[in-house]
Amino acid sequence: MNLPFKIDKDHKCKMRYYWKSKGILFNDEKHFLETWLKYVSASSCEICKKKFKDSLDRHLEHNHTNGKIRHICCRSCNMLKYDVKTKGQILERGVTKYFDSRRQIYIYQFRVKKKIIKQSINLEKLMKFVKEYKSKNDCYT
Secondary structure (H helix, E strand, O other), rough: OOOOOOOOOOHHHHHHHHHHOOOOOOOOOHHHHHHHHHHOOOOOOOOOOOOOOHHHHHHEEEEEOOOOOOEEEHHHHHHHHHHHHHOEEEEEEEEEEEEEOOEEEEEEEEEEEEEEEEEEHHHHHHHHHHHHHHHHHOOOO
Protein backbone atom coordinates (compact mmCIF):
# COMPACT_ATOMS: atom_id res chain seq x y z
CA MET A 1 0.00 0.00 0.00
CA ASN A 2 1.32 3.43 -0.99
CA LEU A 3 0.84 5.92 1.86
CA PRO A 4 1.17 9.72 1.60
CA PHE A 5 3.24 9.90 4.82
CA LYS A 6 5.65 7.61 6.60
CA ILE A 7 4.22 5.91 9.71
CA ASP A 8 5.99 3.88 12.38
CA LYS A 9 5.30 0.20 13.01
CA ASP A 10 3.24 0.91 16.17
CA HIS A 11 1.05 3.54 14.52
CA LYS A 12 -2.11 1.40 14.41
CA CYS A 13 -1.85 0.50 18.11
CA LYS A 14 -1.12 4.12 19.12
CA MET A 15 -4.04 5.46 17.09
CA ARG A 16 -6.44 2.89 18.56
CA TYR A 17 -5.45 4.01 22.09
CA TYR A 18 -5.51 7.74 21.20
CA TRP A 19 -8.90 7.60 19.45
CA LYS A 20 -10.40 5.58 22.30
CA SER A 21 -9.11 8.18 24.80
CA LYS A 22 -10.85 10.90 22.73
CA GLY A 23 -14.18 9.05 22.88
CA ILE A 24 -14.21 7.74 19.32
CA LEU A 25 -16.17 4.51 19.18
CA PHE A 26 -15.81 1.58 16.81
CA ASN A 27 -18.43 -1.10 16.24
CA ASP A 28 -15.84 -3.87 15.99
CA GLU A 29 -12.28 -4.64 14.84
CA LYS A 30 -13.30 -4.52 11.16
CA HIS A 31 -14.73 -1.00 11.59
CA PHE A 32 -11.52 0.16 13.32
CA LEU A 33 -9.31 -1.30 10.55
CA GLU A 34 -11.42 0.32 7.79
CA THR A 35 -11.23 3.68 9.57
CA TRP A 36 -7.49 3.39 10.23
CA LEU A 37 -6.74 2.44 6.59
CA LYS A 38 -8.86 5.35 5.35
CA TYR A 39 -7.09 7.68 7.81
CA VAL A 40 -3.48 6.67 6.94
CA SER A 41 -4.16 6.72 3.19
CA ALA A 42 -5.92 10.12 3.22
CA SER A 43 -3.88 12.77 1.45
CA SER A 44 -6.36 15.66 1.48
CA CYS A 45 -9.09 17.13 3.65
CA GLU A 46 -12.60 15.79 3.03
CA ILE A 47 -14.09 19.22 3.78
CA CYS A 48 -11.92 21.82 2.00
CA LYS A 49 -10.04 19.36 -0.30
CA LYS A 50 -6.67 20.93 0.66
CA LYS A 51 -3.69 18.55 0.63
CA PHE A 52 -2.32 17.67 4.05
CA LYS A 53 1.04 19.34 4.79
CA ASP A 54 2.20 16.44 6.96
CA SER A 55 0.77 13.56 8.98
CA LEU A 56 0.13 15.86 11.97
CA ASP A 57 -2.21 18.01 9.86
CA ARG A 58 -4.63 15.08 9.55
CA HIS A 59 -7.48 14.82 12.10
CA LEU A 60 -10.34 12.40 12.66
CA GLU A 61 -13.28 14.76 13.14
CA HIS A 62 -16.05 13.16 15.21
CA ASN A 63 -19.21 13.82 17.19
CA HIS A 64 -18.18 14.37 20.82
CA THR A 65 -21.58 13.28 22.16
CA ASN A 66 -21.94 9.89 20.50
CA GLY A 67 -18.37 9.20 19.26
CA LYS A 68 -19.33 8.72 15.59
CA ILE A 69 -16.74 9.66 12.96
CA ARG A 70 -17.70 12.38 10.49
CA HIS A 71 -14.60 13.38 8.48
CA ILE A 72 -10.88 13.09 8.03
CA CYS A 73 -9.94 16.73 7.82
CA CYS A 74 -7.12 19.24 8.12
CA ARG A 75 -6.28 21.12 11.31
CA SER A 76 -8.02 24.33 10.13
CA CYS A 77 -11.33 22.62 9.30
CA ASN A 78 -11.15 20.72 12.58
CA MET A 79 -10.62 23.98 14.52
CA LEU A 80 -13.48 25.71 12.65
CA LYS A 81 -15.78 23.09 14.18
CA TYR A 82 -14.20 23.53 17.65
CA ASP A 83 -17.06 25.49 19.27
CA VAL A 84 -19.75 23.12 18.11
CA LYS A 85 -17.76 20.06 19.12
CA THR A 86 -16.68 21.14 22.57
CA LYS A 87 -19.32 23.64 23.58
CA GLY A 88 -22.24 22.08 21.79
CA GLN A 89 -24.96 23.48 19.65
CA ILE A 90 -24.98 27.27 19.20
CA LEU A 91 -28.52 28.45 19.94
CA GLU A 92 -28.07 32.22 19.75
CA ARG A 93 -25.05 34.49 19.63
CA GLY A 94 -23.22 33.80 22.88
CA VAL A 95 -25.55 30.98 24.00
CA THR A 96 -24.49 27.37 23.60
CA LYS A 97 -25.90 24.01 24.58
CA TYR A 98 -23.64 21.12 25.50
CA PHE A 99 -23.91 17.74 27.16
CA ASP A 100 -22.26 17.35 30.57
CA SER A 101 -21.31 13.66 30.51
CA ARG A 102 -20.36 13.65 34.19
CA ARG A 103 -23.84 14.72 35.34
CA GLN A 104 -25.66 13.29 32.26
CA ILE A 105 -27.58 16.52 31.55
CA TYR A 106 -27.63 19.32 28.98
CA ILE A 107 -26.31 22.67 30.15
CA TYR A 108 -26.85 26.05 28.51
CA GLN A 109 -24.15 28.73 28.76
CA PHE A 110 -24.09 32.44 28.05
CA ARG A 111 -20.64 33.83 27.24
CA VAL A 112 -19.34 37.30 26.52
CA LYS A 113 -15.84 37.53 25.04
CA LYS A 114 -15.13 33.89 26.03
CA LYS A 115 -16.05 34.53 29.68
CA ILE A 116 -18.98 32.53 31.10
CA ILE A 117 -21.52 35.02 32.42
CA LYS A 118 -24.19 32.51 33.41
CA GLN A 119 -25.01 28.84 32.93
CA SER A 120 -28.20 26.95 33.60
CA ILE A 121 -30.04 23.72 32.91
CA ASN A 122 -33.20 25.76 32.20
CA LEU A 123 -33.06 27.34 28.73
CA GLU A 124 -36.07 29.64 29.26
CA LYS A 125 -34.58 31.22 32.39
CA LEU A 126 -31.19 31.66 30.69
CA MET A 127 -32.72 33.27 27.59
CA LYS A 128 -34.66 35.70 29.82
CA PHE A 129 -31.38 36.58 31.59
CA VAL A 130 -29.58 37.01 28.24
CA LYS A 131 -32.25 39.39 26.96
CA GLU A 132 -32.04 41.52 30.13
CA TYR A 133 -28.23 41.43 30.14
CA LYS A 134 -27.99 42.51 26.50
CA SER A 135 -30.45 45.36 27.04
CA LYS A 136 -28.51 46.69 30.07
CA ASN A 137 -25.02 46.19 28.63
CA ASP A 138 -23.78 47.18 25.21
CA CYS A 139 -21.89 43.96 24.58
CA TYR A 140 -20.65 41.79 21.77
CA THR A 141 -20.62 38.06 22.44
